[in-house]
Amino acid sequence: MSKNSSYWSANLRLVALCLAIWFVVSYLFGIILVEPLNSIQLGGYKLGFWFAQQGSIYVFVALIFFYANRMGKLDKEHDVHEDDD
Amino acid sequence: MTLQTMTYLVVGFTFAIYIGIAIWARAGTTKDFYVAGGGVNPIANGMATAADWMSAASFISMAGLIAFMGYGGSVFLMGWTGGYVLLAMLLAPYLRKFGKFTVPEFIGDRYYSKAARIVAVICLIIASVTYVIGQMKGIGVAFSRFLEVDYNVGLSIGMGIVFIYAVMGGMKGITYTQIAQYCVLILAYTIPAIFISLNLTGNPIPQLGLGSTMAGTDVFLLDRLDQVLRDLGFLEYTTNVRLSLTNMFMYTLSLMIGTAGLPHVIIRFFTVPKVKDARSSAGWALVFIAILYTTAPSVAAMARLNLVETINLPSGEQMVYDERPDWIRNWEATGLLAFEDKNGDGEIVYSADAETNEMTKVDRDIMVLANPEIANLPNWVIALVAAGGLAAALSTAAGLLLAISSAISHDLLKGVFKPEITEKQELLASRIAMAGAILVAGYLGFNPPDFAAGTVALAFGLAASSIFPALMMGIFYKRMNKEGAIAGMVAGIGVTLFYVFQHKGIMFIQSTSYLGDMSPNWFLGIEPNAFGAVGAIVNFAVAFAVAKMTAAPPQEIMDLVEHIRVPSGAGAASSH
Numbered sequence A: 001m002s003k004n005s006s007y008w009s010a011n012l013r014l015v016a017l018c019l020a021i022w023f024v025v026s027y028l029f030g031i032i033l034v035e036p037l038n039s040i041q042l043g044g045y046k047l048g049f050w051f052a053q054q055g056s057i058y059v060f061v062a063l064i065f066f067y068a069n070r071m072g073k074l075d076k077e078h079d080v081h082e083d084d085d
Numbered sequence B: 001m002t003l004q005t006m007t008y009l010v011v012g013f014t015f016a017i018y019i020g021i022a023i024w025a026r027a028g029t030t031k032d033f034y035v036a037g038g039g040v041n042p043i044a045n046g047m048a049t050a051a052d053w054m055s056a057a058s059f060i061s062m063a064g065l066i067a068f069m070g071y072g073g074s075v076f077l078m079g080w081t082g083g084y085v086l087l088a089m090l091l092a093p094y095l096r097k098f099g100k101f102t103v104p105e106f107i108g109d110r111y112y113s114k115a116a117r118i119v120a121v122i123c124l125i126i127a128s129v130t131y132v133i134g135q136m137k138g139i140g141v142a143f144s145r146f147l148e149v150d151y152n153v154g155l156s157i158g159m160g161i162v163f164i165y166a167v168m169g170g171m172k173g174i175t176y177t178q179i180a181q182y183c184v185l186i187l188a189y190t191i192p193a194i195f196i197s198l199n200l201t202g203n204p205i206p207q208l209g210l211g212s213t214m215a216g217t218d219v220f221l222l223d224r225l226d227q228v229l230r231d232l233g234f235l236e237y238t239t240n241v242r243l244s245l246t247n248m249f250m251y252t253l254s255l256m257i258g259t260a261g262l263p264h265v266i267i268r269f270f271t272v273p274k275v276k277d278a279r280s281s282a283g284w285a286l287v288f289i290a291i292l293y294t295t296a297p298s299v300a301a302m303a304r305l306n307l308v309e310t311i312n313l314p315s316g317e318q319m320v321y322d323e324r325p326d327w328i329r330n331w332e333a334t335g336l337l338a339f340e341d342k343n344g345d346g347e348i349v350y351s352a353d354a355e356t357n358e359m360t361k362v363d364r365d366i367m368v369l370a371n372p373e374i375a376n377l378p379n380w381v382i383a384l385v386a387a388g389g390l391a392a393a394l395s396t397a398a399g400l401l402l403a404i405s406s407a408i409s410h411d412l413l414k415g416v417f418k419p420e421i422t423e424k425q426e427l428l429a430s431r432i433a434m435a436g437a438i439l440v441a442g443y444l445g446f447n448p449p450d451f452a453a454g455t456v457a458l459a460f461g462l463a464a465s466s467i468f469p470a471l472m473m474g475i476f477y478k479r480m481n482k483e484g485a486i487a488g489m490v491a492g493i494g495v496t497l498f499y500v501f502q503h504k505g506i507m508f509i510q511s512t513s514y515l516g517d518m519s520p521n522w523f524l525g526i527e528p529n530a531f532g533a534v535g536a537i538v539n540f541a542v543a544f545a546v547a548k549m550t551a552a553p554p555q556e557i558m559d560l561v562e563h564i565r566v567p568s569g570a571g572a573a574s575s576h
Helices: A002-032 A047-077 B003-024 B030-038 B042-053 B056-098 B103-110 B114-146 B151-201 B221-231 B245-261 B263-270 B275-311 B326-333 B379-417 B423-446 B452-476 B482-504 B532-549 B555-565
Strands: B337-339 B359-362
Touching: A002 A047, A002 B056, A002 B245, A002 B555, A047 B056, A047 B275, B003 B151, B003 B379, B030 B151, B030 B263, B030 B379, B030 B423, B042 B151, B042 B263, B042 B275, B042 B379, B056 B103, B056 B114, B056 B151, B056 B245, B056 B263, B056 B275, B056 B379, B056 B452, B056 B555, B103 B114, B103 B263, B103 B379, B103 B452, B103 B555, B114 B151, B114 B263, B114 B379, B114 B423, B114 B452, B114 B482, B151 B275, B151 B379, B151 B423, B221 B275, B245 B263, B245 B452, B245 B532, B263 B275, B263 B379, B263 B452, B326 B337, B379 B423, B452 B482, B452 B532, B452 B555, B482 B532
Parallel strands: none
Antiparallel strands: B337 B359
8 A cells, every 4th residue: 555655645746736837827827916917018918818818728738748647657657557458 | 602502511511420420339338328438549539528518608609708808708718728637637537447437426436325426416417407508509599590590490400410419329429429520610710710810910820819910010919909998998908807806716716616527528538448548638628628718819809809990990980880891781680789870970989888889789699600701701611600609519418418318327227216227228228318308408498497597607606516526525535424525515505506596596586686696795706606616615614524523434435545546457437
């Protein structure tokens, strides 16, 4: 069980990191800090507005693939991966 | 060729494809029927999930909502995409490892309780039925608007098509039709957007066009839009907050948690071969969704600017009513757009001031539906938009109907009332349940209840306040027991329903509302549609408190949780 519990805590740390980024790009940059960020321009976009309507979605996509990739490695490191058939 | 003939041809062609797939992908076993045999490629499943998820509302209405809300519309963009992050990291891989057919089945097994399973079935059915009414209406409206057939005839044709592939093929037929439907709807959405972006900014990529300068000038498109709206007395597009930042925060959170908790989305991840496929498949689903969701804000802003500048010309003149463009004439005929020349000067004024505003009606859905005509695109593009709207509504309806019918045949019939039925009998029962669900959904489409409009928000509220917390705690908190889970679900739903009914009336009957639906009455200024997140918090809190005070779950349940936390030893989804 200790093999599995170190796998599980590594997983929880990874999820916590990903959800922190998830929170920052949407709730923090897109909503809470939208006004100060709007004073910065990204091309024709106000930055806060860009995070709310474009940027957060791109980051969400990248986060899921990052998570899937890192979990694939964790599965192998802790020898809990599925059989490759 | 006339537009009418073209539309019949394009829509007829897509329907022929769906029926062809239905004949090819017939279900031979309950496993085919519930989880498409369990061997769907993760990218293909991502595409099917995207079609399943993006409904008539995403396709037809969302850009229009954003066009009139500006920045405030961001709650839908972030809320309806961010849930996939939660799904990929907190639910999908573990539920796939669990390897059963339905969401209530997990809740029933994890909480060793038929009562918990029945509570989950009830939540699932309420959430899915309220959602499916909207799709049925979308099918009827799309038919009547584009093919000029009667609403009821259109709805019957749509039901017939779903009937063929959903009853014959179950999840297997639905999955492969959804892939075809995704292709149709994404082409129909992006082609007009590309041309509009090209017209306005010279940039063919709408996501970049929105951040570009107007063609031939050095003024940014969004600055121009802010400017013209300010001049007309409207709030600025890019800073127009929806009620308050607290409300936007809670609304976004409710939509995200609700998305992750909607059963018809979760069950799509039972169809992939492996746990690691469930993770990557959620990523692919969001890629395919993001193509539409990052295009939508461009469509919204550009369509709003086009609309304003058609009426209040950039030269400072007003549109002369008798010289209005053809697309305005066409949409006036549908009643979705209306003008009243109040001062009788033959010119039309669009303004935030209700006294002088002469565009008296502008339906938000026009923002997407009229796009091809505004951009002067050929008839086949308009026909494609019709097929796209129908694809979006049909694919979501089919996914919801499968969630409903499998809850009835697998959870209620096989799981609770008649466990002794054979595989063959269950397959027959699932087909009958599907046929019944289609008829009920169709009936509600023909006779939409008065409260239909308010209930889609209820679907998200219920999923957020009941299903999501129960699933998440089942995976991440081994000590959670049946008493805690059931008390949490009941409390979460209770608080959410209480708040919604308090402001919108019991069962949405206005006169029974005892606190007016206005912001001074709202708890922390949170609108009822955004209350699912509060319900979820109540669910978590009550569940923890009750679990602490009652006995720990049995050892075999603890072992089950250990088992679903690791990918190895998964095997395919199975009924036992």
